[in-house]
Amino acid sequence: MELSPVSRITRSMEPILEISGLTKTYAGGFTALQGVDLTINKGEIFALLGPNGAGKTTLIGAVCGLVRPSSGTIRAFGEDMTHGWRALRARIGLVPQELATDMFETVLHSVNYSRGLFGLAPDAARIEEILRALSLWDKRKSQIRALSGGMKRRVLIAKALAHEPDLLFLDEPTAGVDVELRRDMWAQIAQLRDRGTTIILTTHYIEEAEEMADRVGIIQAGSIRMVEDTRSLMKRLGRTEAHIGLPVPLPAIPAALADYNLTLADDGLELVYRGGDGSGGGKAQVAQLTKDLVANGIDYTAIDIRESSLEDIFVDLLEGAAA
């Protein structure tokens, strides 16, 4: 299994997980989930974003059997989790947020244990394939406690993959992992999706969701605020911002440029453009603006253009909700 670049493939609209009216109130009275409705489609990568304490881990725990829901229904693979939990859990994998495993076990024992625990016969070839794909084969005889943080996290991924799940939950899969390894893991996750595994991940790295996810859901205070296709979200809420440095200050926006969404900053020495739709329209408008500046005899010394990221959109949405 070789690493391949992150790619998006055509996904099915067949639901693999249907959550309806899911509520969880803990014994202390804290309500972590408030009537969550969410549908995950087969074959997609879904990123669940939200601030700390928003309910991401509780939601995953409720599906995986770690948390007892107060109310609501969870259907996986078309069946109610309450009734068909044995067969359904065998098809679900979980990589937890914490590095939680027996640290004195060797990598190979630990991964074999996970496969057996889920009721599958030993398969040395399959386990080798998983460990090689995660660059753990050379460490198979090492105790887990002797591995680096990034490797420990990969061991947890290997354990979750050992029973070949159709639906995989990754709770903060790249937390504490360095940038290079993070990109490797993104490629590995994308490869899993390409092989047909549906992936639901929570992350604090918005870049991760932007890079990998087919759809994103934003959860806040136990409620799903929004679920949308990543690209359409970027297109709908994304913006282009250009800062154009001027050698001579402008007292006001020239009438010839009134059609652009412009403001002046830095005592007239900077022209700021905001517009576009996150799909490249803004950049084209900035290109046209530079031509109009020249045509109107306005010189400029520098241009700094940036597209708003999913993080900007995420922060705007949360701030909007808070306001």
Add this chain to the structure above:
Amino acid sequence: MIAFNARSTWTIYKREVMRALRTAMQSILGPVLTTVLYFVVFGAAIGSKMDSGMAGVNYGAFIVPGLLLLTLLSESTSNGSFGIYMPRFTGAIYELLSAPVGVAETLIGFVGAAATKSLILAAIILTTATFFVDYTVAHPFYALGFILLVSASFSLFGFILGIWADSFEKLGIVPVLFIVPLTFLGGTFYSIDLLPEPWRSVAMANPVVYLVNGLRWCFYGSSDFPIGLSLGMTLGFLALCISFIAWIFRTGWRLRA
């Protein structure tokens, strides 16, 4: 729907037994050494000076069932509790809770492994005892069955303890404060008939008395109580533990948030 996941059960069982072997010095050698010291001091040294023996049996031989039970109760409780407490403590319990395993697989896996360790201990202790005291086993099959029953019952009790405890202190306090005193006061080193009233009646309230006497009957064919009473008490305790664990899994008490 799969009713019972045998491979999962075997996987849990095998891992727990392997864990015991990994820590053999602590989990096997330690208890064996302690018990052997009892045999040397009370059986070979002091016992050899007690000409009359106890309850018609040489004193060194008399204490064999009690000492065996002392180890079995302590180790079964300890093994049963550590097996489930450690994954709770490290957070690795997530894997068990998210797996397609229910109460039966979990119990047979964890408790079976704990009981197996206790049986291995019992075999080593009884073999070692032959070097220090002369003893016989009147009813070997009953003895095996009784040892198995007691090991399973207290491994179950340990399992409950491992779920209840939220610290290592709590985990260790029950065996130290309850199991060991009750066993010492339960006739390990003496016959209950030797106690004057009201202490004899008080001792009757100690459930371990019935276990010690049950095992003593298996060894020497006589005891302070009928074997049926001992067996009934043990089976009752076993049923109580299983019922409580079934309730734990049904409600998720201290397992699922």
